[in-house]
Amino acid sequence: MGRAPCCDKNGLKKGPWTPEEDQKLIDYIQRHGYGNWRTLPKNAGLQRCGKSCRLRWTNYLRPDIKRGRFSFEEEETIIQLHSILGNKWSAIAARLPGRTDNEIKNYWNTHIRKRLLRMGIDPVTHSPRLDLLDLSSILNTSLYDNSSQMNMSRILFGLQPLVNPELLRLATSLLSSHHQRENPSFVLQSSAEEQTQLYNPQQALSQIQVPFVQHNHISDPIQDLPTCTPLDTSNATFPSEAHQLMQADVNSFSCQATQLNDWQSSEMACLPQPNFECYVLDQSMINHNSSDNNFGLQSVMSTPSSSSTPLNSSSTYINSSSCTEDERESYCSNMLKFEIPDILDVSDFM
């Protein structure tokens, strides 16, 4: 049974609040507290509807509101909670002290959502938009068409935040070496059934894998980490550099590959599976030099993500206190592991 908008009647004021109105509202609430929003504006001498007063108070005037830019940890928490709760802004806000649902909603829509989209991640499902990640046609076109090599380089450059720079560099060099030497061993096969035979730059890019997080499904991220059969390279034609690099990477984690499409079904492909969470990380998090930087897979998987993660690995390094938007975007590929911090009790949403 719908109701007429409360502000339609009595010619109540709408729009931005003036400092005088703010002060009236603050003074009144400090003296009498808030409660009956219906009668509050009249008692406070405001030409506003109660709803407008409540909104102004809860979203702006409340003394415990934390203003200013969202911290890195807050942003991380928002993404994690959104993956579980969806657009339940009030529930998310309840776990971010000092932040309002409106603020979080705005921040999501103006920052995080766009960033996820740029990364090829569906902000609704938190799963990769594979339609955007099917790079085979782009790569094929690029390999066969010299004029598009510049565009390919731009694409690879744009993937930097997502992919290990070493692998990107490799993909780029492979690309250029093909054009320089016309080495047939690097040629991507255009037909689907041939795509998995040779070293495929797309496989190098297949690490652009972001978590599938099933709503209403929380489980042990380590246990749910898909396993991947170590690559059998005996029949593959690899450049030695690529082989070593990929071998090291593949051996760093395991992934269970089932129900994959043609190119995905190659032994290296580790795409997330639809029925369980897949925590696939930027290669920097699976760094085989993890003993040096204390940031290997295990440490990532076992460290509450809201803690001060040592982000000083070779390819991803964020000073969370003063990072740029781009750095956040870069780190986003890492932090999208959706591990729920211990401090967050989500059991009541299950």
Next chain:
DNA sequence: AAAGTCTTCAACCGCCGGCGA
């Protein structure tokens, strides 16, 4: 410098559920 475009975010709108009469 001016015009056009984009981004941000405070505020509004409509709907819903809880609750009391």
Next chain:
DNA sequence: CTCGCCGGCGGTTGAAGACTT
């Protein structure tokens, strides 16, 4: 059980500022 009030929520809007051409 129904009705009306109220608080709360999520989606949307639009003014203002920032940025680009």
